Amino acid sequence: MIQNNKPLLATGFSLVEMAIVLLVLGLLLGSVLGPLSSRIVNERIKSTNNTLVQIQDAIIGFAILNKRLPCPDTNGDGTEESNCNNTEGTIPWATIGVGRYDAWGRNFRFRIDNSFASTVADPPTTTSGMSVQDRSNPINILTITNPNAPIAIIFSCGSDGWPNGVNDANGVTNTTADCSNPGTPNTTYAQDAYVENQYDDILIWISKNTLINQLVAAGKWP
Numbered sequence: 493m494i495q496n497n498k499p500l501l502a503t504g505f506s507l508v509e510m511a512i513v514l515l516v517l518g519l520l521l522g523s524v525l526g527p528l529s530s531r532i533v534n535e536r537i538k539s540t541n542n543t544l545v546q547i548q549d550a551i552i553g554f555a556i557l558n559k560r561l562p563c564p565d566t567n568g569d570g571t572e573e574s575n576c577n578n579t580e581g582t583i584p585w586a587t588i589g590v591g592r593y594d595a596w597g598r599n600f601r602f603r604i605d606n607s608f609a610s611t612v613a614d615p616p617t618t619t620s621g622m623s624v625q626d627r628s629n630p631i632n633i634l635t636i637t638n639p640n641a642p643i644a645i646i647f648s649c650g651s652d653g654w655p656n657g658v659n660d661a662n663g664v665t666n667t668t669a670d671c672s673n674p675g676t677p678n679t680t681y682a683q684d685a686y687v688e689n690q691y692d693d694i695l696i697w698i699s700k701n702t703l704i705n706q707l708v709a710a711g712k713w714p
Contacts, residue, residue, distance in 0.1 A: 533651075536595035537686055540648050540694050543591055547600060547646055548696055550588040555703055556710045561608040561644055562587050576609040578620055583646065594648035594694070601654070601673070605643040612707065614714040618643055618700050620679065627672065627684035627691055634683060635697065642697040645681055647673055650692030 554562050563572040564581030570592065572584035582599035585592035592599050605620035607613070617639040624642060626632035635642050649655075649671035672693045673681045684691045707713035 533686075536651070537694060539595045540650075543594065544600070544646055544648070544694060544696050547583055547588070547590050548698060550590045551644060551646070551698065552703060552706050554588050555608075555612075556707060556712050559611050559707070559712055561604045561703075563604065563609055564602045576604055576606050578606045579603070580645075594650075596648075596651050596653065598649065598653050601645075601647050601649065603645045605641070608643045608703070612704070612713060616700060616704060622679045622681070622697075624681045624683050624695070624697055627682040630682075635699070640700050643700050643703060644698040645695065646697070647681070647693055647695035649673065650686075650694060652692055 551561060562584050563574070563576035564579065565571060565584040565587075566573055566579065566581040568582070570584060570586030572587045573581070580601060580603040583590065583592065583602040585599075594600055603622065605618050605622065607617060607619050618641040619638060620641065620643075621638060622635075622642045622645060623637065624634045624645070626634055649669070652671055653666040653669040655669045655671050655674060672691055673695065681695060681697075682691075682693065683695045684693075686692055704713060
């Protein structure tokens with residue numbers, strides 16, 4: 493009788509082999525999840541930018557109908573306040589008929605020049621002193637000064653959210669919020685391209701000349 497003395501083949505993986513498999517899987521997942529995460533961020537930025545433009549158009553439409561800008565909402569009911577008081581709030585989404593949230597589920601922020609809260613004067617003047625500067629180079633002011641300073645600022649705080657604010661979508665306080673545009677009492681706002689872990693606010697503004705041109709084209713001014 494011939495006896496086979498060859499050792500039996502192992503039927504499982506050794507610890508070294510398992511470690512190699514896990515390493516390969518980790519590399520594969522990293523190569524997939526990295527681009528996916530970047531794509532999600534880019535899509536949210538794009539969506540928020542599109543909504544900002546819609547809000548800007550709605551605000552100008554409101555001004556054409558009422559010959560003034562809507563006041564911000566400061567109590568969260570979606571309607572404009574009766575007095576703007578040169579304060580920052582959220583967009584009066586119910587008053588102007590737009591969506592209230594950015595792509596991260598938080599209200600858009602809004603502020604206007606108080607001079608445009610009532611019938612636009614002839615000639616119009618800007619007195620709030622609001623300005624927008626380049627975050628990367630604060631010396632570079634992106635808007636001109638009075639009497640032609642911006643008359644409305646609209647922005648999203650991005651993924652960081654409003655400082656110490658509550659996420660309007662789920663009621664959870666955001667304790668790690670880090671918005672680059674704190675607003676009241678500061679009248680200087682920052683704008684820049686998205687820089688991961690440095691700047692993610694998304695901001696646009698309406699100039700006095702833009703609004704006046706739209707009012708003139710609609711036959712609503714002077």
